[in-house]
Amino acid sequence: MNFNEEYRKRTEYVESVLKKYLPEKEGLQKIIMEAMEYSLMAGGKRLRPILMLESYRMFGGEGRVIEPFMAAIEMIHTYSLVHDDLPAMDNDDYRRGRRTTHVVYGEDMGILAGDALLNYAFETACRAFDLEEADPRLIGRALQILAGKAGIYGMIGGQVVDVKESGHQIGGEVLDFIYRLKTGALLEASVMTGAVLAGADGEQIAAMEKIAAKTGMAFQIQDDILDVTGSEEVLGKPVHSDEKNEKTTFVTWKGLEESGREVSRLTEEAIAGLSGLGKQDDFLRELLRWLVYREK
Amino acid sequence: MNFNEEYRKRTEYVESVLKKYLPEKEGLQKIIMEAMEYSLMAGGKRLRPILMLESYRMFGGEGRVIEPFMAAIEMIHTYSLVHDDLPAMDNDDYRRGRRTTHVVYGEDMGILAGDALLNYAFETACRAFDLEEADPRLIGRALQILAGKAGIYGMIGGQVVDVKESGHQIGGEVLDFIYRLKTGALLEASVMTGAVLAGADGEQIAAMEKIAAKTGMAFQIQDDILDVTGSEEVLGKPVHSDEKNEKTTFVTWKGLEESGREVSRLTEEAIAGLSGLGKQDDFLRELLRWLVYREK
Numbered sequence: 001m002n003f004n005e006e007y008r009k010r011t012e013y014v015e016s017v018l019k020k021y022l023p024e025k026e027g028l029q030k031i032i033m034e035a036m037e038y039s040l041m042a043g044g045k046r047l048r049p050i051l052m053l054e055s056y057r058m059f060g061g062e063g064r065v066i067e068p069f070m071a072a073i074e075m076i077h078t079y080s081l082v083h084d085d086l087p088a089m090d091n092d093d094y095r096r097g098r099r100t101t102h103v104v105y106g107e108d109m110g111i112l113a114g115d116a117l118l119n120y121a122f123e124t125a126c127r128a129f130d131l132e133e134a135d136p137r138l139i140g141r142a143l144q145i146l147a148g149k150a151g152i153y154g155m156i157g158g159q160v161v162d163v164k165e166s167g168h169q170i171g172g173e174v175l176d177f178i179y180r181l182k183t184g185a186l187l188e189a190s191v192m193t194g195a196v197l198a199g200a201d202g203e204q205i206a207a208m209e210k211i212a213a214k215t216g217m218a219f220q221i222q223d224d225i226l227d228v229t230g231s232e233e234v235l236g237k238p239v240h241s242d243e244k245n246e247k248t249t250f251v252t253w254k255g256l257e258e259s260g261r262e263v264s265r266l267t268e269e270a271i272a273g274l275s276g277l278g279k280q281d282d283f284l285r286e287l288l289r290w291l292v293y294r295e296k
Numbered sequence: 297m298n299f300n301e302e303y304r305k306r307t308e309y310v311e312s313v314l315k316k317y318l319p320e321k322e323g324l325q326k327i328i329m330e331a332m333e334y335s336l337m338a339g340g341k342r343l344r345p346i347l348m349l350e351s352y353r354m355f356g357g358e359g360r361v362i363e364p365f366m367a368a369i370e371m372i373h374t375y376s377l378v379h380d381d382l383p384a385m386d387n388d389d390y391r392r393g394r395r396t397t398h399v400v401y402g403e404d405m406g407i408l409a410g411d412a413l414l415n416y417a418f419e420t421a422c423r424a425f426d427l428e429e430a431d432p433r434l435i436g437r438a439l440q441i442l443a444g445k446a447g448i449y450g451m452i453g454g455q456v457v458d459v460k461e462s463g464h465q466i467g468g469e470v471l472d473f474i475y476r477l478k479t480g481a482l483l484e485a486s487v488m489t490g491a492v493l494a495g496a497d498g499e500q501i502a503a504m505e506k507i508a509a510k511t512g513m514a515f516q517i518q519d520d521i522l523d524v525t526g527s528e529e530v531l532g533k534p535v536h537s538d539e540k541n542e543k544t545t546f547v548t549w550k551g552l553e554e555s556g557r558e559v560s561r562l563t564e565e566a567i568a569g570l571s572g573l574g575k576q577d578d579f580l581r582e583l584l585r586w587l588v589y590r591e592k
């Protein structure tokens with residue numbers, strides 16, 4: 001299997017799904033559709049919809065019901081970035097080498113574009129009910145997971161603690177909480193909704209949640225590592241930002257070497273969990289490994 | 297019927313539903329639960345959940361499935377106020393006589409509390425799927441309406457144009473657009489979801505949408521009137537704010553007298569629409585009238 005080629009194919013599919021579900025740029029409120037498209041189509045790894053799709057396929061899913069959910073999770077991820085970048089939050093002017101949404105459209109539209117993306121995510125996911133193939137109970141369950149993992153017990157909860165503790169010395173427990181929720185929760189939502197919509201059973205869904213939790217932790221620690229060892233050209237964002245912001249990260253806590261070992265350990269555990277499911281998914285396995293060796 | 301007594305009873309019921317669905321204040325992210333409760337339990341007319349409940353009952357609904365939706369629409373309404381009040385938006389320090397959420401919890405938590413309320417609204421509405429009595433297809437349809445009316449083709453769309461045109465001279469068409477979407481859309485969502493969940497048919501749902509649209513317009517024009525004729529003590533917020541912000545309103549556009557006539561006309565049309573449905577709902581009829589004569 002040529003992993004890069006397979007990844008590229010999936011990215012293209014995700015982009016086509018996003019375009020399909022993006023609102024037309026029209027009406028007096030056209031500027032908000034433009035701001036949504038600007039932030040949503042700014043590139044990125046599309047990791048969450050790709051994970052969702054792989055999980056769906058792994059459990060035998062073959063329909064289109066996954067598509068609105070793929071678009072929805074990327075919209076949720078994107079809104080969180082748009083709001084994170086706001087002046088009252090991280091105050092970032094650049095992301096992925098481009099000016100951030102509030103810099104281009106103004107702070108008020110930055111707030112509204114984030115709100116719009118979050119709301120539109122649910123609007124989009126709910127379009128799954130219009131697909132004849134789909135079981136409304138499974139869609140309901142997938143929506144519950146999506147909303148739960150994105151909210152105060154998931155991504156927002158992690159972001160709240162991250163913001164609250166910013167500039168403070170924090171311990172490993174708090175760091176773990178932030179990583180688990182801020183990064184992990186949406187990855188968990190991705191694989192869980194994919195599994196649910198494909199009709200996986202409770203045990204399988206719980207196993208996928210664990211795999212994604214480990215992957216999310218590894219992914220976030222790898223981010224910390226890249227902030228120290230990476231270059232601005234490759235990452236498309238400033239490096240050493242954690243040091244500048246005096247942020248406690250896994251790397252400042254445990255050091256580079258131990259952090260690298262933790263990433264490997266978590267990844268191998270996630271892959272072992274995947275093997276335990278007895279399903280064929282070479283791409284997903286490679287994807288989890290790639291997250292360790294990525295340079296951006 | 298003693299309208300005030302009936303209204304009070306319904307408000308109490310709404311408050312009990314809100315409390316039931318509010319998250320526990322616990323965990324490292326506890327501050328966000330506090331900010332959510334602070335904004336959500338700040339009083340207010342609870343008009344949207346009351347309208348939803350009345351519509352549900354009018355079409356024969358008797359179950360509990362309406363409750364998560366009642367909580368959800370009030371959460372959506374509240375998040376929109378929290379974000380509207382932010383420094384980058386209307387920059388209001390007071391609302392309903394209390395300090396606004398971002399003033400109490402900081403601007404970053406103000407943004408996050410709004411996000412959290414919007415997300416939690418969908419999380420809450422999705423709990424309807426757990427109720428055994430409920431038809432998942434109807435819940436799906438109600439969710440679609442709720443998300444649609446709250447988003448870029450509804451409330452957010454109206455807010456975007458309101459913000460974009462702030463300080464500009466605008467015409468009646470733009471004003472109509474803003475009122476219809478910013479205020480009207482959530483009222484439409486209220487009565488429509490109530491009707492859907494009670495099993496009303498398409499024609500009835502469309503009729504309720506029209507009634508709410510007229511009510512929303514009347515309600516917003518009445519707000520403009522009160523900004524000119526009301527007192528700060530009664531309203532619990534500064535008056536003459538539209539004049540200060542050089543805002544075009546229905547009153548600055550058409551004058552007080554014509555605005556008053558428009559409120560009456562719209563209200564009578566809404567009430568006539570209600571009568572046309574051939575259902576018994578004295579309270580809803582009185583409620584629509586009260587919206588005209590209210591002083592806050």
